[in-house]
Amino acid sequence: MYSEEIKNYSWEETTKRIYAMTDTDVRRALAKEHCTVEDFMALISPAAIPYLEQMATLSKHYTEERFGRTMSLFIPLYLTNSCANSCVYCGFHISNPMPRTILTFEEMENEFKAIKQLGPFENILLVTGENPAKAGVPYLAKALDIAKKYFANLKIEVMPLKAEEYKELTTHGLNGVICFQETYNAERYNLYHPRGMKSKFDWRVDAPDRMGEAGVHSIGMGVLIGLEDWRTDVTFLARHLRYLQRTYWRTKYSVNFPRMRPAENGGFQPNVIMTDKELAQLTFAMRIFDHDVDISYSTRETPFIRDHMARLGVTTMSAESKTEPGGYFTYPQALEQFAVSDERTAFEVANRLKELGIEPVWKDWDTSFDLRP
Secondary structure, eight states, X not given: OHHHHGGXXXXXXXXXXXXXXXXXXXXXXXXOSSOOHHHHHHHHSGGGGGGHXXXXXXXXXXXXXXXXXXXXXXXXXXXXXXXXXXXXXXXXXXXXXXXXXXXXXXXXXXXXXXXXXXXXXXXXXXXXXXXXXXXOHHHHHXXXXXXXXXXXXXXXXXXXXXXXXXXXXXXXXXXXXEOOOBOXXXXXHHHHOOSSGGGOHHHHHTHHHHHHHHTOSEEEEEBOBTSSOHHHHHHHHHHHXXXXXXXXXXXXXXXXXXXXXXXXXXXXXXXXXXXXXXXXXXXXXXXXXOSSSEEEEOTTSOHHHHHHHTTTTOOEEEOSOOOSBSOXXXXXXXXXXXXXXXXXXXXXXXXXXXXXXXXXXXXXXXXXXXXXX
């Protein structure tokens, strides 16, 4: 389990190593076709900033070589904002005095039908707050059963589950799971996650292991930019990715590094601000580090940055997202998890991609594609 592997690395020493990287380290990394985590650290370091143009060229090359000029589009559906956790940065915080909504199965089906009217989506992400008592595995299984009538590629972003629970959900059509660690700083993790199951660092960091054991086809990982030093956090993410690739080599992986946006959370302000230039640097570095990993941008990001990065490393985007329960057919009086920045319709996003010479892909996986026994 990765909770044991991560003990081999020091947060403080990792930070020192990143900021000690030199021009020579960066040039050495750029000269390699296959980079190590150490090379990745050089590429995200301040020393790499003068090389952003070269990094962009390499990132574009590797992206087009592996993915062509395509962009996978998906849409999230929030099933509930009910949550038992106390994450200090999140609008779904248990102590936030907000209306809580859990979609019924009838409401869910109406949402699926409404989404199909927005565009030919086949990739959907079902999202819940972490409340196993009210939106646990039986609820998710039924949601997947309904969703698979409308969509080919079903993913969930929910509380970490047991391996056997992930396995059970795959029998209901589950293809992928997304679970962000938020931050890999174990010593400070509970400052942001003081109560609830999410306060258990090891249980969360081992979730991708349990997904791999269950044979989940696609595993999504990420850190929330704004909690801790972003360069250190994404280095730990890169280490985690390499560990999983070695251990569960048949699995497809995706990464995301959302920047914190305003939420209904009592005024928590990010500890770290990542600029657009730094987000670009990270995206280039991740693509040079791993040519095959899926890099995803959500509608947290502006149309400007999404359009520019669409040609330079990003391979998956959400479109026309709502971040409150429902939102496509029903409009309950509930607060959203975070503010959306790119408010374009799905077709507006798709048409812009075509203008940029990129083909939108509404369906990129089907159960018939899985040749595993």
